[in-house]
Amino acid sequence: MPNKKMAIIATKGTLDWAYPPFILASTAAALGYEVQIFCTFYGLQLLKKKLKLSVSPLGNPGMPMPMGMDKWFPIIGTALPGMQMIMTAMMKAKMKKKGIASVEELRSICIEADVKLIACQMTVDLFDFKNSDLLDDIDYAGAATFLEFAGDTDINLYI
Amino acid sequence: MTEFNQKLDATGLNCPLPILKAKKQLNSLTSGEILYIVATDSGSAKDFDAFCKQTGHALLDSNEADGKYHFYIQKA
Numbered sequence: 047m048p049n050k051k052m053a054i055i056a057t058k059g060t061l062d063w064a065y066p067p068f069i070l071a072s073t074a075a076a077l078g079y080e081v082q083i084f085c086t087f088y089g090l091q092l093l094k095k096k097l098k099l100s101v102s103p104l105g106n107p108g109m110p111m112p113m114g115m116d117k118w119f120p121i122i123g124t125a126l127p128g129m130q131m132i133m134t135a136m137m138k139a140k141m142k143k144k145g146i147a148s149v150e151e152l153r154s155i156c157i158e159a160d161v162k163l164i165a166c167q168m169t170v171d172l173f174d175f176k177n178s179d180l181l182d183d184i185d186y187a188g189a190a191t192f193l194e195f196a197g198d199t200d201i202n203l204y205i
Numbered sequence: 206m207t208e209f210n211q212k213l214d215a216t217g218l219n220c221p222l223p224i225l226k227a228k229k230q231l232n233s234l235t236s237g238e239i240l241y242i243v244a245t246d247s248g249s250a251k252d253f254d255a256f257c258k259q260t261g262h263a264l265l266d267s268n269e270a271d272g273k274y275h276f277y278i279q280k281a
Contacts, residue, residue: 073221076228077259145217145246155225 050074053196054083054203059091061099061134061149062109067092067205068152074201075159083156084192086166089205090173093165093180097149100134112136157183164192207266207277209241210234216245216273223249224256227278231262234280239265242276249274 052074056067067089071081085093092099103109103124111119123129141148147155157163163184170177170186177186196202213230215223223244231240242253250267253276257264265277 069221072225076221076224077256145219145222147219147222158229159225 049078049080050201051080051195051199052082052201052203053192053199054081054205055192055196056083056085056089056092056205057087058205059088059099061101061137063205064092064097064099064149065152067203068149068156070203071161072152072155072159075156075161079201081156081159082162082164082192082195084164084166084187084196086169090165090169090175090180092149092153093163093184095179095181097153099149100130101137102130103133104130109133166192207241208239209277210238211240213240213242215249216243218244219246220248220252224252227253227256227276228260231278231280236280238280240278240280242278244274244276245272246274249276253278 052071054067054071056063058064067083071083074081083092091097101109103111104121106124107116110116138148163181164187165180165184167186167188170180211230211234213227215226218226223242223246227240227242234240246252250269253264253267256262257278261281263279263281265279267274267276269275
């Protein structure tokens with residue numbers, strides 16, 4: 047029975063958007079899928095050696111807030127200095143409390159499970175990222191190369 | 206209490222860690238051996254069902270006791 051395949055295009059670089067690609071990839075790999083994640087634009091943040099992912103309440107009306115704050119906290123308050131840092135810290139603390147794996151942990155599980163991580167060469171050049179800032183064991187490729195794999199998959203996701 | 210060869214304590218771990226850790230540990234078992242998993246994640250019952258269907262390992266038993274979920278998986 048041929049292996050099922052999954053391709054993920056990861057375009058976002060915030061803490062909340064980092065989870066879906068790594069959770070789906072690691073779980074699919076556990077179920078026997080061959081998985082590749084193509085990181086482009088802000089998705090490149092997920093490939094940095096030292097992850098520095100944040101989440102912002104600004105312009106994020108879907109984000110649940112503690113203490114019913116989403117009902118009375120003025121939107122302009124979310125732009126206050128330090129708010130992003132506080133919300134990021136609170137979210138990370140909540141995840142730890144609920145036994146949810148960190149992005150680092152999920153990423154290493156993915157790598158262990160032979161999930162292929164690919165950096166979009168074009169956006170690496172665009173943002174002047176250095177290869178030394180990104181993980182050592184990743185591939186660098188363009189859209190055409192990725193589409194060769196993606197065209198043959200059972201599941202194709204754009205995150 | 207069913208017999209088992211290895212135990213995985215996945216209590217306190219949430220999706221997808223119970224499945225991922227089970228997969229890793231199953232790699233170290235030989236065919237026919239049984240892995241006993243204890244988890245607290247309420248989604249794990251369905252997850253392990255799907256996991257076994259996809260991977261071909263046998264879910265010998267799955268039950269809930271003292272607020273924890275118990276699974277017995279036999280390696281294919």
